[in-house]
Amino acid sequence: MAHTELVLGIDIGGTNTTLGYIDRTGRCRAETTMLTLSDQPPASFFKRLHEEAEALWKTILGDFHLAGIGIGAPNGNYYRGTIETPPNLSWTFVDVRAEMARYWQAPLAITNDANAAAFGELLFGSGKGMRDFIVITLGTGLGSGVVVNGELVHGHSGFAGEIGHTIVQHGGRLCGCGLRGCLETYASATGLLITAKELLAASEEPSLLRAVPNSEMTSKSVYRAALEGDALAHRAFDITGTILGRKLADSVAHTSPEAIFLFGGLTSAGELIFEPTRKALEENLYPVFRGTVKLLPSGIPMGQTAIIGAAAMMWKQLDRSPAGFSAAWPSTSR
Amino acid sequence: MAHTELVLGIDIGGTNTTLGYIDRTGRCRAETTMLTLSDQPPASFFKRLHEEAEALWKTILGDFHLAGIGIGAPNGNYYRGTIETPPNLSWTFVDVRAEMARYWQAPLAITNDANAAAFGELLFGSGKGMRDFIVITLGTGLGSGVVVNGELVHGHSGFAGEIGHTIVQHGGRLCGCGLRGCLETYASATGLLITAKELLAASEEPSLLRAVPNSEMTSKSVYRAALEGDALAHRAFDITGTILGRKLADSVAHTSPEAIFLFGGLTSAGELIFEPTRKALEENLYPVFRGTVKLLPSGIPMGQTAIIGAAAMMWKQLDRSPAGFSAAWPSTSR
Numbered sequence: 001m002a003h004t005e006l007v008l009g010i011d012i013g014g015t016n017t018t019l020g021y022i023d024r025t026g027r028c029r030a031e032t033t034m035l036t037l038s039d040q041p042p043a044s045f046f047k048r049l050h051e052e053a054e055a056l057w058k059t060i061l062g063d064f065h066l067a068g069i070g071i072g073a074p075n076g077n078y079y080r081g082t083i084e085t086p087p088n089l090s091w092t093f094v095d096v097r098a099e100m101a102r103y104w105q106a107p108l109a110i111t112n113d114a115n116a117a118a119f120g121e122l123l124f125g126s127g128k129g130m131r132d133f134i135v136i137t138l139g140t141g142l143g144s145g146v147v148v149n150g151e152l153v154h155g156h157s158g159f160a161g162e163i164g165h166t167i168v169q170h171g172g173r174l175c176g177c178g179l180r181g182c183l184e185t186y187a188s189a190t191g192l193l194i195t196a197k198e199l200l201a202a203s204e205e206p207s208l209l210r211a212v213p214n215s216e217m218t219s220k221s222v223y224r225a226a227l228e229g230d231a232l233a234h235r236a237f238d239i240t241g242t243i244l245g246r247k248l249a250d251s252v253a254h255t256s257p258e259a260i261f262l263f264g265g266l267t268s269a270g271e272l273i274f275e276p277t278r279k280a281l282e283e284n285l286y287p288v289f290r291g292t293v294k295l296l297p298s299g300i301p302m303g304q305t306a307i308i309g310a311a312a313m314m315w316k317q318l319d320r321s322p323a324g325f326s327a328a329w330p331s332t333s334r
Numbered sequence: 335m336a337h338t339e340l341v342l343g344i345d346i347g348g349t350n351t352t353l354g355y356i357d358r359t360g361r362c363r364a365e366t367t368m369l370t371l372s373d374q375p376p377a378s379f380f381k382r383l384h385e386e387a388e389a390l391w392k393t394i395l396g397d398f399h400l401a402g403i404g405i406g407a408p409n410g411n412y413y414r415g416t417i418e419t420p421p422n423l424s425w426t427f428v429d430v431r432a433e434m435a436r437y438w439q440a441p442l443a444i445t446n447d448a449n450a451a452a453f454g455e456l457l458f459g460s461g462k463g464m465r466d467f468i469v470i471t472l473g474t475g476l477g478s479g480v481v482v483n484g485e486l487v488h489g490h491s492g493f494a495g496e497i498g499h500t501i502v503q504h505g506g507r508l509c510g511c512g513l514r515g516c517l518e519t520y521a522s523a524t525g526l527l528i529t530a531k532e533l534l535a536a537s538e539e540p541s542l543l544r545a546v547p548n549s550e551m552t553s554k555s556v557y558r559a560a561l562e563g564d565a566l567a568h569r570a571f572d573i574t575g576t577i578l579g580r581k582l583a584d585s586v587a588h589t590s591p592e593a594i595f596l597f598g599g600l601t602s603a604g605e606l607i608f609e610p611t612r613k614a615l616e617e618n619l620y621p622v623f624r625g626t627v628k629l630l631p632s633g634i635p636m637g638q639t640a641i642i643g644a645a646a647m648m649w650k651q652l653d654r655s656p657a658g659f660s661a662a663w664p665s666t667s668r
Contacts, residue, residue: 075622084622132490146588148482148489155482155590156466157626165620166584177620250500254480254588256489286499286511288409288418292491 005067006060007318008053008106009311011113012036012073014088014140017045019053020304021060022311026124028304030060038090042099050103068107068318070310071096072116079158081110087141087176109313111154113137113306115161117298118145118152120309121261123316126299133257135298136163136248137305138266138273141176142184142191148255152313163251164188168243187244189219189266196222196236207232223269237272244273245280252281252289263298263305339401340394341652342387342440343645345447346370346407348422348474351379353387354638355394356645360458362638364394372424376433384437402441402652404644405430406450413492415444421475421510443647445488447471447640449495451632452479452486454643455595457650460633467591469632470497470582471639472600472607475510476518476525482589486647497585498522502577521578523553523600530556530570541566557603571606578607579614586615586623597632597639 006021006029013036020031034052037045057066073096074086081097083089096110111119118135121127127135131150137143142164146153153160164184165177172181173194185191197217200209208225209217209232225233248260260281266273278295285293300308340355340363347370354365368386371379391400407430408420415431417423430444445453452469455461461469465484471477476498480487487494498518499511506515507528519525531551534543542559543551543566559567582594594615600607612629619627634642 130490132494148487148589149485151483153482153589156464156592157590157623159620159622160466160588160590162587162620162622166587167580167618170580179618179620182620246501246504250584251588253496253500254494254585255482255487256491256494258490284501284513286493286496286513286516288493288496289491 003063003065005065007067007311007314008069009307009309009314010049010069010071011116011306011310012071012076012083012089013113013306014038014074017049018307019049019056020307020311021056021064022308022315024315026120026308026312028308030056031304031307032056036089042091042094046099046103066104066106068109068314069100069104070116070119070312070314071100071108071110072113072306072310073110074112075159076110076112076115077158078109078111078115078154081108083110107314107317109317111152111310111313112143112159112161113309114143115145115152115154116309116313117143117263117300117305118147118161118309119313119316120300120305120311121298122147122150122152123312124300124308126261126296127259128299130258132255133259133261134163134248134251134255135261135263136244137264138188138244138262139264140188140190142188143264146251146255147257153255163247166247166250168247183243183247187240187247192222192236192240192266193217193219195239196233199232199236205232209233219266223272226269226272234272237269238276241273241276242280245277245282246284248277248281248295249284249286252293253286256289257293259294259296261296261298263300263302267297337397337399339399341401341645341648342403343641343643343648344383344403344405345450345640345644346405346417346423347447347640348372348408351383352641353383353390354641354645355390355398356642356649358649360454360642360646362642364390365638365641366390370423376425376428380433380437400438400440402443402648403434403438404450404453404646404648405434405442405444406447406640406644407444408446409493410444410446410449411492412443412445412449412488415442417444441648441651443651445486445644445647446477446493446495447643448477449479449486449488450643450647451477451597451634451639452481452495452643453647453650454634454639454645455632456481456484456486457646458634458642460595460630461593462633464592466589467593467595468497468582468585468589469595469597470578471598472522472578472596473598474522474524476522477598480585480589481591487589497581500581500584502581517577517581521574521581526556526570526574526600527551527553529573530567533566533570539566543567553600557606560603560606568606571603572610575607575610576614579611579616580618582611582615582629583618583620586627587620590623591627593628593630595630595632597634597636601631
């Protein structure tokens, strides 16, 4: 009897790392989460990762074969197989290929988390059948993945698709990347919270948020206040969506996508964020693009976006060249 | 003896239309220019175009075969073979395929002038061998063509690559497209002139430009004044280049090109425009992109950029599928 192939999808995050075995239909067969602990050296992380993956593998019943591994990580470089000066991780440079090669011989591919999400949308989500789309993740920051002609855009550097670091306001909010006024300092959960705090500081307007201690206020506080009809909280969402929609009109002028998918924590707010974003997007589109682009929620289950996406990248690679990176990474059965 | 294949490259402009026969090495064998006269119906334009092309064909000595036709035109749509609501032309909609089919049976491809220029750079210019680059034309307006993975990006709408209509300043200068604050209202020959006039209006600062009657002042006046060391004219170039460089940093964040090629009238000013553009570009790049992108002049002879580019588009199509659009456009020898 032929065995079923699985791909190991790994999402390395600032706090947690999630891993799971994903089949060819995009279904996650087993999943677990471990602490990333990037204050310890990369070598100990990859050792723990291997132990977790081995333990998880044993929980899957049936005849399976590991066909490949896909990793999404902050500043993951697709060409070099590295993580380079990642935000939110203490490591400065990790040769992921070399670290992984100590434990695995399966084909390996690496990219950043938002690009991984775009692969997921392309193979298993609402981007299936589309040739041109953009994926935007609205979490602590703003990540993005750009698909053109049915292929993810990696660009010359391997880091293409950093729409979160296009500039909204010269001399504006300081970004973690060192620039000022980056889109992600406004259009993200963090940006929403700062905008709400600025609105609170700028006037004496009554708001439910005035009862929340400053140190305890989060983007969720703003969300809850908006749900209860708080005008100031609503305005914070409007400003956030307007800034996002305007920049997305710039993105459309570049690659003219059929759809822009929004996902990540902030999109749980639904129309509170979608409505002002859609409005600003349409208003700022060059006329020939009007009515050609849809703003949609992601078609991938929320908690699994990154691991399914990382696995999808490997599935796409395996479909294209069944041997994968076979020169460097011979695909062997475990 | 085998005949030599030529492609007819056509550049439809607001005032003039240029046409030429281009060989497979990118060399123009014969070239001529006619008035566009878009106040007359499209049918009479295509009749005149055919007469000009026939007359020009007769001037080429030797055994030649027309392999295809490439057209660059404002708002030329690659997928539909149309010109739609073009700026600078009085026509509102032209079914170019249908018009051309009255006179020619050769394979035909259409795109806008800046995309045509990008095809030229890719096949015959400095973009040869590059997989990812962007071409920016700085003329009366700002056109652009985006190349990703060695292919021109047409996008879902067929109009991708309109970087001139990304927005620099909300509520800023009114653009011909109806939006306000588009990049091309600042970074173009027209934009440079407006900036110089604004600087003249804003102060009493001495300038050579004060001797030029307002109605006679052009972007060339600003250029000449800058060459003579005029501080205000220099500042107009600095402002123009800074605005352009900042937006190009946004473009890099999208597709991470290896190079950005600048061409068109304004680039004759050389370092006056390149230097501030390069500086603003580097300063506004997300750190991982620093040092990965070159700002270069085009590698195609200036006057022939558009016709060589339009022909290059067809050569690329013929190379990929020797039959061209063979279903609709059987390639026949003339």
